[in-house]
Amino acid sequence: MVGELLRASLPDNAERVDDTSRAKEGGLQIWQLEKWIPLLKERRRQRLTNSTHPIILSILRTSNQTLQIVKLPIIEGNTCRTLEDLYKYTSESLYKKLDGRGLRFSSAMPLNHNWKIDGNKIQTGKLYISSIKTHGNLLPTQARASRGRNETPMCGAGCNSRASSSHNVQACTRTHSMRIKRHDMVTKLFDERLKHMGYTTIIEPKIRTSAGLRNPDLVISDGLTSHVLDTQIVNDFDDPDTLHQNKKIYYSNDEIIKWVKEKTKTSLTSVSTITFNCRGCMSKTSAVDLKKLGLTNRDFTLATVKVLEYTYICWRKYNCSTMRRRTPPTNKSTTQTPAKNVPFKTAFSAQDDWGNYTKNTINTLDKTIRQSIRSWLKLPKDTPITFIHARAADGGLEIK
Numbered sequence: 001m002v003g004e005l006l007r008a009s010l011p012d013n014a015e016r017v018d019d020t021s022r023a024k025e026g027g028l029q030i031w032q033l034e035k036w037i038p039l040l041k042e043r044r045r046q047r048l049t050n051s052t053h054p055i056i057l058s059i060l061r062t063s064n065q066t067l068q069i070v071k072l073p074i075i076e077g078n079t080c081r082t083l084e085d086l087y088k089y090t091s092e093s094l095y096k097k098l099d100g101r102g103l104r105f106s107s108a109m110p111l112n113h114n115w116k117i118d119g120n121k122i123q124t125g126k127l128y129i130s131s132i133k134t135h136g137n138l139l140p141t142q143a144r145a146s147r148g149r150n151e152t153p154m155c156g157a158g159c160n161s162r163a164s165s166s167h168n169v170q171a172c173t174r175t176h177s178m179r180i181k182r183h184d185m186v187t188k189l190f191d192e193r194l195k196h197m198g199y200t201t202i203i204e205p206k207i208r209t210s211a212g213l214r215n216p217d218l219v220i221s222d223g224l225t226s227h228v229l230d231t232q233i234v235n236d237f238d239d240p241d242t243l244h245q246n247k248k249i250y251y252s253n254d255e256i257i258k259w260v261k262e263k264t265k266t267s268l269t270s271v272s273t274i275t276f277n278c279r280g281c282m283s284k285t286s287a288v289d290l291k292k293l294g295l296t297n298r299d300f301t302l303a304t305v306k307v308l309e310y311t312y313i314c315w316r317k318y319n320c321s322t323m324r325r326r327t328p329p330t331n332k333s334t335t336q337t338p339a340k341n342v343p344f345k346t347a348f349s350a351q352d353d354w355g356n357y358t359k360n361t362i363n364t365l366d367k368t369i370r371q372s373i374r375s376w377l378k379l380p381k382d383t384p385i386t387f388i389h390a391r392a393a394d395g396g397l398e399i400k
Helices: 002-007 033-049 054-068 083-096 110-116 125-135 165-170 173-196 240-251 254-264 284-291 297-320 359-377 385-389
Strands: 200-203 207-209 212-214 218-221 225-234 268-277 391-393
Touching: 033 054, 033 083, 033 359, 083 385, 110 125, 110 297, 110 391, 125 297, 125 359, 165 173, 165 297, 173 200, 173 218, 173 225, 173 268, 173 297, 207 254, 218 254, 225 240, 225 254, 240 268, 240 284, 254 268, 268 284, 268 297, 284 297, 359 385
Parallel strands: 225 268
Antiparallel strands: 200 218, 207 212, 218 225
């Protein structure tokens, strides 16, 4: 029942796996009782079997057949024998979905996603709901509304691309100015934090090299060493670590290093980046480099939340704007194979014996939980169930 209330404000085609996955895996981590209870029963049965107490052994002899009746949950053909198996296969199922594939990098920095479940006060309720929708790719778009049809609408601004959420917030002409503000916001956030820690910072210095003008976002120094940092908010399809390494190579230029050493009067210079994707997933190698400067997981969590808030503003900007490109795009067929989510499979029958719980009762409880969460968070009806139930560190909401 809670699940149905949760899905009431989510898109109709949102997958249930989005609700059930752990928060650190990109989901909301709301436990699905029809899969959780059998595992708890199996764990209890194993503990009784390993007992040496005579009374327990007597009970086992008289009710052994009843205890053996445990129907383990199956997710996409994988039998879950432990809770860890349930977490693993639920997150894998989430990442196979169109809405969930952008969260597959969530577990690299699991603590960054605790904002969904730790009860912090860094956001208002409205911003929290907006961030959840952005994080789960649940914002309404033309491409999302056309799922199941034979045609996919193109960008309303005249871009030569389909009107997907990724295009709208990362590449569309309408959101260009807001993407710059999002980038500058992240840079300013880390600049203020580094200044508070005692670093001297230079914002966007213009460095002339033989390859052209280079503008790293931050050059910082503590008097002994200096560091070049560049901010980037990337798409949700590519690995943030790969794009982090590419950016490091771009700025690992001898002329840049020489300029920084002369400007900061230091003998040692390193290059790194501040890399997030538009769904709030951070590059792990970027985080490792930044932690060496004294930054903490709390700083990264705050940056994650701000990235999601500004990504949501980009989406609003796209929908409120009527701007179109002056030059028409090149010819491109608007007919594409619609992207469909993979259905979430379950392997329970009406004859399952779950002690005092019947299948209908547990299913009703699960639906109530999901419906309530969707109603409270104003999520679309098609929000994947694994997004709700997944751990915060895996990208979910971790609602239990």
